[in-house]
Amino acid sequence: MLARLNIALLGLLAPALSFAGDAISATEKQPLNLHAIGMFVLFVSMTLGITYWAAGRTKSASDFYTAGGGITGFQNGLAIAGDYMSAATLLGLTALVYTKGVDGYIYMIAFFAGWPIILFLMAERLRNLGKFTFADITSYRLNQSKVRTMAAVSSLTVVCFYLVAQMVGAGQLIKLLFGLDYNIALFVVGALMMVYVTFGGMVATTWVQIIKACMLLAGGTLVAVLAMSQFGFSFEKMMGQAVSLHSLGEKLLFPGSLLPDPITALSLGLGLMFGTAGLPHILMRFFTVTNAKEARKSVLYASGFVAYFFNVILLMGFAAIIIVGQNPEFFEGGQIGGKIVGGGNMIAMHLAKAVGGNLLLGFLSAVAFATILAVVSGLALAGAAAISHDIYARVIRKGSATETEELRVSRFASVGLGLVAIVLGIAFEKMNVAFMVALAFGIAASANFPVLILSMYWRGLTTRGAIAGGYAGLVAAVLLVVLSKSVWVTVLGNAQALFPYDQPALFSMPLAFLITFIVSKLDNSAEAQAERAAFEDQYVRAQTGFGAADASSH
Amino acid sequence: MSSTSNQSAVYARIRKNPRFTELVSKRQGFATLLSVIVLTIFYGFFMVVAFNPNLIGQRLSEGSYVTVGIAAELFMFIFFWVLTAVYVKRANGEFDAITEEVVRDAAKGVK
Numbered sequence: 001m002l003a004r005l006n007i008a009l010l011g012l013l014a015p016a017l018s019f020a021g022d023a024i025s026a027t028e029k030q031p032l033n034l035h036a037i038g039m040f041v042l043f044v045s046m047t048l049g050i051t052y053w054a055a056g057r058t059k060s061a062s063d064f065y066t067a068g069g070g071i072t073g074f075q076n077g078l079a080i081a082g083d084y085m086s087a088a089t090l091l092g093l094t095a096l097v098y099t100k101g102v103d104g105y106i107y108m109i110a111f112f113a114g115w116p117i118i119l120f121l122m123a124e125r126l127r128n129l130g131k132f133t134f135a136d137i138t139s140y141r142l143n144q145s146k147v148r149t150m151a152a153v154s155s156l157t158v159v160c161f162y163l164v165a166q167m168v169g170a171g172q173l174i175k176l177l178f179g180l181d182y183n184i185a186l187f188v189v190g191a192l193m194m195v196y197v198t199f200g201g202m203v204a205t206t207w208v209q210i211i212k213a214c215m216l217l218a219g220g221t222l223v224a225v226l227a228m229s230q231f232g233f234s235f236e237k238m239m240g241q242a243v244s245l246h247s248l249g250e251k252l253l254f255p256g257s258l259l260p261d262p263i264t265a266l267s268l269g270l271g272l273m274f275g276t277a278g279l280p281h282i283l284m285r286f287f288t289v290t291n292a293k294e295a296r297k298s299v300l301y302a303s304g305f306v307a308y309f310f311n312v313i314l315l316m317g318f319a320a321i322i323i324v325g326q327n328p329e330f331f332e333g334g335q336i337g338g339k340i341v342g343g344g345n346m347i348a349m350h351l352a353k354a355v356g357g358n359l360l361l362g363f364l365s366a367v368a369f370a371t372i373l374a375v376v377s378g379l380a381l382a383g384a385a386a387i388s389h390d391i392y393a394r395v396i397r398k399g400s401a402t403e404t405e406e407l408r409v410s411r412f413a414s415v416g417l418g419l420v421a422i423v424l425g426i427a428f429e430k431m432n433v434a435f436m437v438a439l440a441f442g443i444a445a446s447a448n449f450p451v452l453i454l455s456m457y458w459r460g461l462t463t464r465g466a467i468a469g470g471y472a473g474l475v476a477a478v479l480l481v482v483l484s485k486s487v488w489v490t491v492l493g494n495a496q497a498l499f500p501y502d503q504p505a506l507f508s509m510p511l512a513f514l515i516t517f518i519v520s521k522l523d524n525s526a527e528a529q530a531e532r533a534a535f536e537d538q539y540v541r542a543q544t545g546f547g548a549a550d551a552s553s554h
Numbered sequence: 555m556s557s558t559s560n561q562s563a564v565y566a567r568i569r570k571n572p573r574f575t576e577l578v579s580k581r582q583g584f585a586t587l588l589s590v591i592v593l594t595i596f597y598g599f600f601m602v603v604a605f606n607p608n609l610i611g612q613r614l615s616e617g618s619y620v621t622v623g624i625a626a627e628l629f630m631f632i633f634f635w636v637l638t639a640v641y642v643k644r645a646n647g648e649f650d651a652i653t654e655e656v657v658r659d660a661a662k663g664v665k
Contacts (some may be wrong), residue, residue: 084634102611106628113634113636116592116635119642120585235619236620240619251611253611253619253623253624254608265604269596269597293646296645299638304635307631308647311631347612540568540569544574
């Protein structure tokens with residue numbers, strides 16, 4: 001039942017793992033992989049050491065949420081790239097190029113193209129206006145309680161769905177790669193995540209992400225170089241063999257089944273671009289740097305690493321067609337062209353084994369595990385910040401909570417989220433969680449992004465408008481995903497999807513914009529007037545950074 | 555620690571500074587231009603994928619496996635990244651210099 005993968009989601013998977021989820025139905029637990037476990041233990045000890053060090057530096061709320069704002073652009077760039085390049089990227093996209101050829105490359109460019117836009121339109125304003133969460137920006141001149149509650153609700157929805165998708169994927173993947181039991185894998189991931197976030201806050205989370213990003217870049221590069229060396233580093237030679245050996249033949253070079261119509265293509269592009277720009281854990285990274293200068297540099301480095309890595313994946317995928325696709329060792333029963341051992345997601349891993357033996361396979365497996373760990377930590381931190389900073393400190397205590405109290409709540413929240421993630425992860429083990437990723441991106445693009453961008457750019461935005469549009473986007477995104485094939489047919493077992501596309505963004509996002517706009521326009525209350533007037537000061541701060549949250553230097 | 559009213563006074567002074575207007579219009583214009591370039595090329599490419607997929611697989615030269623699609627995408631990866639570099643360079647240099655100047659002038663006048 002899990003075999004039906006919603007391919008159109010794949011590009012959206014930033015750090016998610018529905019592709020990995022796809023593999024599970026077809027696979028059993030693999031034998032214990034000692035190299036991988038050894039290297040993973042090494043990674044964990046290193047990151048725990050860092051967490052210990054970070055714990056000593058995590059004293060204030062600003063340390064906890066944003067590493068004291070002292071991360072450099074380069075470090076943050078690596079961390080963002082780490083958030084963006086997940087296990088799904090490595091495994092799913094390599095597999096996609098392996099099976100579909102150039103389609104995989106088209107996905108990757110869609111995945112990448114949002115970054116320049118985030119830089120041009122958002123990075124600087126985010127840094128100048130935000131402090132700990134993106135709700136700081138949306139509620140800057142609007143009604144604190146109402147707008148923060150809404151932002152926290154949609155953030156937590158995004159985080160929870162994403163977290164569950166991650167956890168389920170993680171359990172399956174770890175079962176595959178390490179030969180560990182699903183539940184044990186979940187406990188390991190959940191427990192480590194709680195330790196990183198609760199003790200080390202954003203400092204530890206960022207460094208875990210940085211180390212992992214370096215490992216991923218190094219591992220991928222090594223595999224690609226070793227693979228290319230088998231073709232004398234000739235792209236033409238490799239492609240010639242790939243085209244002649246692949247069952248698709250020449251079709252490998254043409255767009256195929258993944259992008260059947262313009263609506264799908266457009267919805268995909270929108271969902272990717274603006275979903276990313278509405279993900280709370282990605283937005284939070286912009287508050288960890290010193291100033292707008294560093295925020296811009298973060299995007300420059302992050303997009304550079306992402307672009308580089310995607311091209312590495314392209315080479316890996318094509319090389320695997322020949323190196324893995326022609327080696328009976330990697331097919332069940334030694335039948336070339338049959339079922340891949342461990343499922344389709346294992347292509348990258350098989351390639352690593354073929355070109356670098358068990359040692360490289362172990363390394364790449366450890367990288368995949370580390371990737372999951374790093375991504376769930378970032379998510380948990382963003383969720384904890386929404387609970388403690390937005391709901392507890394600003395809505396419930398109306399700003400009267402001390403920093404110590406707020407910090408205590410955020411730590412409890414991280415532990416709570418960890419437990420929720422483990423429990424839901426176990427509960428959803430047998431379910432196709434692909435829709436959760438669509439939902440997370442849909443909500444991010446439809447509830448978070450419109451209000452966020454309008455609050456930064458549009459003077460006319462009022463509380464009523466933001467609330468109406470934000471909740472409309474939230475509800476529309478949820479509804480459309482429920483009616484789409486991934487829930488309506490795959491989960492609920494109906495025959496025909498009521499909403500024919502996988503990504504709701506193309507419809508729910510414009511709806512959110514429209515409602516926000518109309519309701520704001522019609523709002524002539526005294527509060528609305530004051531909110532419009534307050535735009536002027538906010539605008540100057542957004543442009544100049546004057547009055548922006550300072551970095552407490554480390 | 556500057557009070558809110560103090561801060562508001564600085565904001566008001568910044569707003570009145572013609573250099574601020576210049577900064578905003580220059581930077582916004584530049585950011586918009588670059589965004590339009592990226593979006594046009596990106597969605598243009600997607601429209602080709604959707605409506606004329608055969609063009610994507612066309613080879614650039616006889617006997618080569620570098621197709622229009624692969625070349626165009628590689629170009630986008632590089633070109634978009636170069637555009638981010640161009641923006642960062644100008645924003646962190648020229649634009650930030652004006653920003654600092656505007657803020658300095660305004661803060662001086664209030665204190």
